[in-house]
Amino acid sequence: MVYDIYWGAGSPNSWRTLLGLEVKGLKYNSNLLEFSKREHQTTEMLALNPRGLLPILKDGANSIYESIAILAYLDQQNPHKPLFGVTPTETGYIWQRVFEVENYLCIPLLDIIRPVFFDDVRDNIDAIEKAASYVHSEFKTLETQLEFEDYLAGNKISAADVVVFPYIQALLRALSLPEGKPLDLDFLPFEKKYPNISAWIERITKIPGYENTYPPNWKN
Numbered sequence: 001m002v003y004d005i006y007w008g009a010g011s012p013n014s015w016r017t018l019l020g021l022e023v024k025g026l027k028y029n030s031n032l033l034e035f036s037k038r039e040h041q042t043t044e045m046l047a048l049n050p051r052g053l054l055p056i057l058k059d060g061a062n063s064i065y066e067s068i069a070i071l072a073y074l075d076q077q078n079p080h081k082p083l084f085g086v087t088p089t090e091t092g093y094i095w096q097r098v099f100e101v102e103n104y105l106c107i108p109l110l111d112i113i114r115p116v117f118f119d120d121v122r123d124n125i126d127a128i129e130k131a132a133s134y135v136h137s138e139f140k141t142l143e144t145q146l147e148f149e150d151y152l153a154g155n156k157i158s159a160a161d162v163v164v165f166p167y168i169q170a171l172l173r174a175l176s177l178p179e180g181k182p183l184d185l186d187f188l189p190f191e192k193k194y195p196n197i198s199a200w201i202e203r204i205t206k207i208p209g210y211e212n213t214y215p216p217n218w219k220n
């Protein structure tokens with residue numbers, strides 16, 4: 001079985017699904033669409049996702065959107081290297097961690113990342129600073145947890161890691177851009193400020209196939 005994944009460069013939600021496919025070692029056709037050309041909102045793509053957003057997974061006649069739903073679909077269909085655990089205890093804990101990172105970390109991260117990527121920092125500075133304080137508070141919790149465990153829901157990579165990893169990479173990318181560099185949000189140098197999260201990032205970048213997931217527009 002070969003899946004088709006439709007994704008956009010630099011989209012953290014797309015990155016989640018590519019990472020999920022690689023972690024699970026699944027074969028897929030990679031369909032990179034250009035947001036700037038509205039390729040994600042053609043009639044054909046809107047038939048797959050009426051919201052006009054990426055990522056979308058196509059599996060024969062079946063199509064599915066929403067990045068976390070795609071991860072769950074892949075996991076259900078391919079039980080090896082499970083992202084959502086095997087036992088009820090593991091599954092419950094992993095979903096708990098997925099919702100925690102989605103609700104309390106990815107949302108404030110997006111409040112920082114989006115204005116930087118869309119060159120709208122000046123009008124959003126108060127919201128960015130407020131979001132940074134939420135992110136620091138969540139990062140402190142992760143930092144402590146990662147002192148004792150390799151991943152966010154235990155010692156094996158799970159959906160919780162896959163869901164939040166692209167957002168943390170996007171934060172670091174945003175802070176390196178000319179629009180983000182002047183922001184003084186106290187995240188850098190990241191390896192000094194958050195050494196355990198940095199080691200976790202490093203661990204994930206070593207996953208075979210990781211380079212296939214890295215946003216092509218970030219490579220230079």
Ligand SMILES: N[C@@H](CCC(=O)N[C@@H](CS)C(=O)NCC(=O)O)C(=O)O
Binds near residue numbers: 008052
């Ligand atoms: N909750 C959705 C969010 C999807 C989403 O917001 N995708 C963005 C990229 S990260 C997109 O397609 N944006 C294009 C647009 O807004 O036109 C998911 O997790 O898949």
